[in-house]
Amino acid sequence: MAAKRSDIPGKRAQPMQDRSEPPLSLERIAGTAVELLDAQGVSGLTMRKLADRLGSGVMSLYWHVDNKEDVFDLALNLVLEYHGPPQVDKSQDWRAEVVHMLEDWRASMLRHPWSASLLPRRALGPNILNRLELLSKILSGAGVADADLNIAIWSLWNYVMGATITRASFDLTDDDMAAAQQCLTRLSEHYPTIERSRLLLDNDWDGAFRKGLDFLLDGLSPR
Template sequence: MVARTGRAQRRTEALSRERITEAAVELLDASGEGGLTFRALSERLATGPGAIYWHVANKGELLEAATDAVVAAALAEPAEAAGSPRDEIRAVALGLFTAVAEHPWLATQVSLQLSHGPTKSVPLRIFEGIGRHVGALGVPEDSWFTVASALMHYILGSAAQNASNARVAGSVVDRAEFLDEVSAAWEKLDPDDYPFTRAVARQAREHDDREQFLAGIDLILAGIHAR
């Protein structure tokens, strides 16, 4: 009995929270939130549910851990890069944009954490990752909160919308065909009711998502500089 307990303890120690979180991210990427079950996780880790529950209390905690791990990784590389405050903000923004694009479930989980309040770990990570460069831009301290919030809302909103569009396009046709359909539909709109939308129909067909996203960041940063 003592030997068996010792083996069980060693297995529990080997099965770290980090390893469980990595496996959860893999399941989420492959099958979405619905595919993340403790049974599927046990099979992937070749262990029993009890060993997982030793480290993670429930699915909600597991989702938070997975979200935190992906966001932390997205922010880690820009944090190591040397550059101007403007370049570093662009790097943080692009890192988050890419993370949301590569992990289709991430936008929903970040939004859930935001809806539960600004004290959750992921919103705090993102806000700090952006905000620590705002002062270096020359923004007056009494405007730090407003500027960092505006950047954060644009980054997360744009990244989530892009991921949503990618899912819609992927479920029907490839991206180029999807944009062709959108552009063709816009070109057929009533010119009196939708003159602007018709005018940019071709731009919608030809645009690059990342370039468009970064152009928005540059517009915000240009406004901050002008102010």
């Protein structure tokens, strides 16, 4: 993250801002960037649009961030903040802690679908690192050997990211799904198993995520 320009010797005074708006800050820039990304997606965020939403000039914005990449980092870090379960039960099973954190992670990205496309190349923000550190501590405390810890972490990462991206991009209507299933029924000679399970009509995304997570955690449970 870039240093504030006011901390750099020899720089001129910070540009003036519309006094009807609150002062610019990294927190306000991040929050406004999230709003803009939610509304217009990654391709819709420009420094000019962000400055307009903030009620500031572009040069004032550049006083706090170096470029659009900084803005993406701030916005992604904000939506991935994790506060933990509402009430911490010291006796609760380690699986409950993992499930809560991963369900929260998925829900956060589904509320802001653009975040899933940014995260793979921005995995070093403080809040995603905090999640990974917490996940590592829980799994290690549950008995996952250090030799297997990275495999466990990346397996859960891949599961959450894959489930999120699939759900966020799957925009078929109920009628579309019914038509696809009817087509599959006509082709049942070739695809008997997925036709019998009515795969294309199954839209219990949350239930499938939780059950699939249970399958993974079963494999991680100490023998």
